[in-house]
Amino acid sequence: MTDTDLLRDRGLRVTAPRLAVLDALEGHAHLDADEVLGRVRTTLPGVSVQAVYDVLHALTGAGILRRIEPAGHPARYERRVGDNHHHVVCRGCGAVDDVDCVVGHAPCLVPSSTSGFAVEAAEVTFWGLCPACRQAG
Amino acid sequence: MTDTDLLRDRGLRVTAPRLAVLDALEGHAHLDADEVLGRVRTTLPGVSVQAVYDVLHALTGAGILRRIEPAGHPARYERRVGDNHHHVVCRGCGAVDDVDCVVGHAPCLVPSSTSGFAVEAAEVTFWGLCPACRQAG
DNA sequence: GTCGTCACTTGAATGATTCCAGAAAACATG
DNA sequence: CATGTTTTCTGGAATCATTCAAGTGACGAC
Secondary structure, eight states, X not given: OOHHHHHHXXXXXXXXXXXXXXXXXXXXXXXXXXXXXXXXXXXXTTOOHHHHHHHHHHHHHTTSSEEEOOTTSOOEEESOOSSOOEEEEETTTOOEEEEOOSSSSXXXXXXXXXXXXXXXXXXXXXXXXXXXXXXXX | OOHHHHHXXXXXXXXXXXXXXXXXXXXXXXXXXXXXXXXHHHHOTTXXXXXXXXXXXXXXHTTSSEEXXXXXXXXXXXXOOSSOOEEEEETTTOXXXXXXXXXXXXXXXXXXXXXXXXXXXXXEEEEEXXXXXXXXX
């Protein structure tokens, strides 16, 4: 399915900024809003900061994008949705990479006592050092 | 061990603001910086905002406090450290509660492929609705 | 094509957190 | 207990990602 069809399918209007954001995240996952803006402006120089934030919100709300918010770092976005994968975040530079869940259906992701909370989702974040930051010491 | 001994034990100086912060978090886990400030000022009215941030950083760095940063909410702090428990966060009001890991040693918390990252820790966050927000609809 | 709705632009505001310089207090020593 | 050094605390301003507000412009149903 083309990005155009994807947007129509979710009931979203097809606009140049939206296509540009999707294109920027194609092959470059885990970009933050500023990086997305930079990439979008290479093809659409006039796009405003808020347009990018609006688009990212709209696409996230429509389930086309997934938003990752590692503690202490700006939010990042990726196109890979719906497969319940997780992330490693580098303590040094904030780089993010994907981690697939080892076990098919995560057994420890069903909490024991939920204190009356209605739990909808579980999110796993691994923290460590990326290869580059390991070398840098 | 008293809080005074605890601070000395970690090589930290014993000051009134530090004791007050520890006291504020005793029995009131998951407070954010502003809430800690409010509680501290009931006993030490003159304490500054930055003093509280400095203290929270110092105690977190010394391993006395644990910092929780749920996406979209200010950071929260708790005294319970070193037992690898996790948290439920309310999508409505941001309330946080503790969740003990179901399985003794979490099986899915060892990532399969780590892309060269040196993984140090795994963090699990459950998202849902607290009892109060469930009733509010 | 026309029109209503939704998206985008410009500009300013917010809120948690941090930076800076100077004053004050805590620990180690004589 | 007096002194000096180091660390902490105060007060004010600054930062950064993100959001709000109001007006202009473009998509797409009819």
